[in-house]
Amino acid sequence: MTEMISVHDLSVEFQLLQSKKWPWSDAAVLKAVNGVSFSVDAGKTLGVVGESGCGKSTLVRAIAGLVKPSAGTVTLEGKPVNYSSRADLQALRRRVQMIFQDPVASLNPRMTIREIVAEPLTMFFPEMDAEARTTRVHALLDRVGIPRRNANRYPHEFSGGQCQRIGIARALAAEPKVLLCDEPVSALDVSIQAQVVNLLQDLQRDMGLTLIFVAHDLGVVRHISDEILVMYLGGMMEKASADDLVNDPQHPYTRALLSAVPVPDPDAKLNPEVLDGDLPSPLNLPTGCLFQSRCPKRFDRCTEQRPQPRFVGERQKACHLEALTV
């Protein structure tokens, strides 16, 4: 297996200019992503889960170059990406495309879907003539299951699921190797979610795409992912193969997250592990473990020292506990 993309110690910080009391005073700094590392092999899928505001969207946006990472490196096919170089960004976007959470709002309402899908072609394949472009657009629309005769319609004439298919066609137009999916199905109906997820899997199989799939729905993530990365407060908590993570969570946060997954059976005996306390402010991160304020297994060392992700077999976890016992 060849490594397609790897991320090393990636951090993203935002300066909150609104927080400035005076023009010359320092702005508060929000740490959205806090030293995350992982790598994904070609053709594989990494799922990223975590609660709202844990930095999972920011992580993929940073990889796509939409927000600037404040530290860390992203390596694509063995070559580190320099996010300050326009040429590098251009090359990155040729190979790494993104699909977004709100499918309708993500398409320009003033362009027909033909124009939307053709735009990356004019951008990345300037040698293509108009006829070849039309053929390509039609092929892409066929591939995602949008009838060709609708190519001259506008996004508002389509449903959310269809818009997401158009968004996928648009992303595929650049012939990328990596597809970053930022909660691509969370705005869709469950029946449509399955269709879009299946489409993504088909595409992955046919084109050898590498996926990074962000979601807060563990069911969807488990279905599509080879490996799952759990994030909390911008940091990585645990990473393991999808089955291992779900069947045998080794981090207290992962366990709490899994126990909160709703079970579609009204008689099932639920015993959710309810977390106490609130999410700490990302403006003011705790010195020790990021999860300490809500962890049921907290002990002294957790408040003093931040656990770094370490390997336990194939699995990676950021926890001081050797093993998690019930």
Add this chain to the structure above:
Amino acid sequence: MLNYSLRRMMAVIPTLFILIVICFFLMRLAPGGPFTSERPLPPAVMKNVLERYGLDEPLYVQLWTYIKNILFHFDFGPSFSQKDRTVNDLIAQGFPVTLTYGFFSAVFVLVLGIPLGVVAALRHNSFWDYVMTGLAIFSQIFPNFVLAPIMVLLFTLSWGLLPGGGWNGGQWPYVIMPAVALGTSYMASVARLTRGSLLETLSAPYIRTARAKGLPERTVLWRHALKPSLLPVISYMGPVFVYMITGSVFIDVFFSTGGIGQNFIDAAYTRDYSVILGLAILYSVLTFALTLMVDLVYAWIDPKVRSGLK
């Protein structure tokens, strides 16, 4: 689209009729008339004058005659206060003047206002943004009756670059100062509108998509962001453009341009019924035309509106 435009134009006819009727009676309601003065005319003379202009007839007959003359002869009647002048004359003489400097004023507003707004939005919260916003507020609170004398003081009296007034057939040195004085505050509004609206558009999800697909910032701005951002500017400029090309009283008086802006005031003071009506009709026809144009531009830019115009 053509159908829609035609239907809109048809709607102008009843609206104009109602407007004429309302204006007609409102003016008759105002005390006095075109021929009352401090030293009243002898009753015999008064009778003759009223007869001469048809003002002795019942009101509904006067109204009918007025509308008939417009419909069949395109004749808006004689001016009551200026002897031997017709309303057609007055408008034909004054309107080209205000149309000229109003048009250049609008060009000035757009050519300067939009780029300023775009620069401020792209350099959001930076030095240039603050400079632009400051300038905009400054020129918005600077009324043209302050700006115009200052301009004359500088460009005419101190530096002798531009003539301080007159029209001279609309040669460009005579157009510049009226156009700029008239447009400055609108230019500031346009710059601020553009800035705000572009900032909003730039944070839209589909702009993020455009960036993510790898378009250079220039293409994102020109192809995706600018058109929708200009919608508020377009709807703002419609009525403002009408106001500009029908002239401002102050500009006409201060620069002695001889435009129709001054006729509005004069006609109202002297109860010059026909001139007031004529100008009101001109103003509303222009407003109709510009509103229709704004709507058509909207439809051209926004496919959602377009499919609504059936």
